[in-house]
Amino acid sequence: MSKKVITLCYRKIIDFTNTSPWDKFVHEDSFAEFKMQAQFYNQEKQCTTFAEMLLNVPDAEKLHFLVSASITGYLRQLNGIIPDVLDNLGRRFLTFENFKFEIINSDINEPEKHKVAINFFSKPLVWHDTIDNLLLVSQFKATKEEEVLTNLFQVQPFVSIHAIKNIN
Template sequence: MSKKVITLCYRKIIDAGNTNPWDKFVYEDSFAEFKMQAQFYNQEQRFSTFAEMLVNVPEADKLHFLVSAAITGYLRQLNGIIPDVLDNLGRRFLTFENFKFEIINSDINDHEKHKVAINFFSKPLIWHDTIDNMLLVSQFKETDEDEIFTNLFQLQQFVSIHSIKDID
């Protein structure tokens, strides 16, 4: 019987309205780094927004990567566990290896317009079943075991199945 192995993506959006201390640190440090890195792409100070730089300055899309350096320490604090996504018992259970940082919006002159996203990609999971509106999953392991520990969780806003693969 074939199994489905899935990878989930959780898109965490952080802006001025976030109240969680971790989110605030990511917000503040990514804005400070954006202002610093944007100077290279805006030496004549003609643009104030990230969107203007993307449209008018070749290679300004590198700012996503350059600004991400300011938040990698905060990602290490998560110890490989995706924040905010809970199973039906209220536990954080999704682990991640990869992420992608993205600047959604920013303005070097207006701190309040800064908005970023961190896309967390889970480690592979086996999708065992769908029960009502919940997925029953377990960590993917190459070996067959008699007992498999599972998590039951509801797909929530900003969580999607990023990839799926059938295995035997």
């Protein structure tokens, strides 16, 4: 019998309206790093927004990667657990291997316009079943255990199935 192994993506958007301390630190530090890194790409001081830099400055796309360095310490604090996504028992259960940081919008003069996204990619999960609007999943292990621990969760906004693979 074939199983489906899925990888989920959770897109966490952070801007000045976020209230959790972790989100605020990510916002503040990524904005400070953006301002610092933008100086190199905007030496004539003609652009103030990230969008203007993307349109007018060669290689400004690298700012996504360069600014991401400012948040790696905060990602380590998560201990490999994706924030905000809970199972039906209210527990965080999704683990991640990879992430992609993205600047959505920013203005070097206005921190309230700074908006970023962190896309978390889960470790592989076995998708066992769909029960009403809930997915029944377990951590993917190559072993042939008879009993596996599962999580039941509702797919919430900003969570999607990123990849799927059939295995035997």
